[in-house]
Amino acid sequence: MKDLLHPISLVVAMLGFLCLLRDVPTRRKDPASTALAAVFLLSGLSFLLSITPMWNYLDRMLGTVNISVPLAQGCVVALLACQQVVLTYWGSPPEVARQWSRRWLGAGFAVIAGLLVLFALLTPRAPHPIDFTLYYAHDDWYAAYLTLYVTAYTIGELFLANACWRLARRSTRGSVRVGLRIVALGATVTLGYSAVRIGNVIAGAFDTSLAEWEGFAWTCGDVGAMLTLIGWLVPTISDQAQSVQYRIKQYRSYYGLRSLWLAFYSEAPEIELPIDRVDLAQRRRFRRISIRLYRRAIEIRDGRFVIRQYLDAAVREASEAHHRARGLHGQELSAAVTADQTLAGIAARAEGTRPAPDQLTEFADSERQTSRPMDDIDALLDVARHLPRQPARAPHLERVSA
Structure with a gap:
C-alpha cells in the first residue's frame, strides 16, 4: 500500500512546490510563502525517502540500515512546524508571529534531534522498507522512538485542524476559506494513521500485532496528506488563475x-x-x-x-x-x-x-x-x-x- 500511495502523494507535493516556487522570488520578504513552499518540498522528500527503491538505495549509499525512517519522519516533523509558521503569520501580527514561529521551529528541531538519538540506539538489522514498524514493535527503544514521533505528529495535526477551522471562519476570501477547510479535513483524516501507530505501541507492550491495520494507516496518512497539500494550494491556484485571466485581458486589450x-x-x-x-x-x-x-x-x-x-x-x-x-x-x-x-x-x-x-x-x-x-x-x-x-x-x- 505504501509503495502505491507514496508516488501519487510525491507527484502532488512536487507539483505544488513548483506552483509555489513561481511566486517565491517576488515574495522573498513574506515568511509565510517561504514556509508554505518548504511544506511542499519537505512533504515530497518524506514520500520520496519512504519509497522502497529509494529506501534500499540510501541504505547502500549511507551504510546505515533503515536510515530512511528518521530522515523521512524528520521531514514530516519539520513540515508540521512549517505549517504552524504559515498559520501563525496568517492569523497574527508580524511581531507575535515571529516569536511563535521561532518556538514552533525550535520544538520541531528538538523532536527531530530526539528521533535521531533514539534511532541510533536501535539495533541495526536487515532493511525493512515495508514492515519496519511491525518488525521493531517489540523493541523498547523503538517504542520510545514511535511514541515521540506519534505524539509530535498527532499534536501537530490537531493544532493544524483547529487553527484552520478557526482561521477559515475569520477569512474574507472564499478561496482561503475553502482551502483551510480542506487542510483541516486532511489533518483530521491523518489522525487515523496516528491511531494505528499508537495502537502499535500498545500492542507491542502486550506482545500482539496490528499487522491487519497497516493498509488503513498508510491510506489515512497519504490521503490526509494529499488533502492537506491540495487545501494549501487552493488560494495559490485561485490567485494564479486570476493573474492568468488578467494577463489574457491585457493581451486582448492590447490587440483590441x-x-x-x-x-x-x-x-x-x-x-x-x-x-x-x-x-x-x-x-x-x-x-x-x-x-x-x-x-x-x-x-x-x-x-x-x-x-x-x-x-x-x-x-x-x-x-x-x-x-x-x-x-x-x-x-x-x-x-x-x-x-x-x-x-x-x-x-x-x-x-x-x-x-x-x-x-x-x-x-x-x-x-x-x-x-x-x-x-x-x-x-x-x-x-x-x-x-x-x-x-x-x-x-x-x-x-x-x-
Whole structure:
C-alpha cells in the first residue's frame, strides 16, 4: 500500500512546490510563502525517502540500515512546524508571529534531534522498507522512538485542524476559506494513521500485532496528506488563475486597441514613444504585455491631444443625434460619439482645416470617471469598438512592437 500511495502523494507535493516556487522570488520578504513552499518540498522528500527503491538505495549509499525512517519522519516533523509558521503569520501580527514561529521551529528541531538519538540506539538489522514498524514493535527503544514521533505528529495535526477551522471562519476570501477547510479535513483524516501507530505501541507492550491495520494507516496518512497539500494550494491556484485571466485581458486589450492606435498613428506618427536609445535590460522590460499595453494607451492619449484642436462641435452634435436615434445612451453613446470625433478630427488635421474657436469642443467621453488603470483601458476599448474596420495599410504604418 505504501509503495502505491507514496508516488501519487510525491507527484502532488512536487507539483505544488513548483506552483509555489513561481511566486517565491517576488515574495522573498513574506515568511509565510517561504514556509508554505518548504511544506511542499519537505512533504515530497518524506514520500520520496519512504519509497522502497529509494529506501534500499540510501541504505547502500549511507551504510546505515533503515536510515530512511528518521530522515523521512524528520521531514514530516519539520513540515508540521512549517505549517504552524504559515498559520501563525496568517492569523497574527508580524511581531507575535515571529516569536511563535521561532518556538514552533525550535520544538520541531528538538523532536527531530530526539528521533535521531533514539534511532541510533536501535539495533541495526536487515532493511525493512515495508514492515519496519511491525518488525521493531517489540523493541523498547523503538517504542520510545514511535511514541515521540506519534505524539509530535498527532499534536501537530490537531493544532493544524483547529487553527484552520478557526482561521477559515475569520477569512474574507472564499478561496482561503475553502482551502483551510480542506487542510483541516486532511489533518483530521491523518489522525487515523496516528491511531494505528499508537495502537502499535500498545500492542507491542502486550506482545500482539496490528499487522491487519497497516493498509488503513498508510491510506489515512497519504490521503490526509494529499488533502492537506491540495487545501494549501487552493488560494495559490485561485490567485494564479486570476493573474492568468488578467494577463489574457491585457493581451486582448492590447490587440483590441490596435485599430484606434493605427488611426492616430496614420496621421501623427510622432506619438510613438521611441525606445531605440533604451538599454537592453530596459528593452526586455518593454516586451512585457503590461508595459506594452500601458505604452499603447499613452500613445493613444497623446494622439487625442494632437487632434483635440480639430474637434468640431457640429460633428459632435450630429453624431450624438445619430446615435441617440439608434438607441445608444450613457457610456456607449459617449464612446460612439468619441469614435466619430476621432475620425473627423484626424481627417480635419490631414486637410489642415480647424474649426472656429467658438466651435471647438471636447471628446464626448472626456468626463468619464476612471479610477483604476484598466478603467482607462476599457474606456479606450469602448471607443475602438465603434471604429469602422481599418483598411489594409502600408507596412510603414505597422508598428513593430518591442
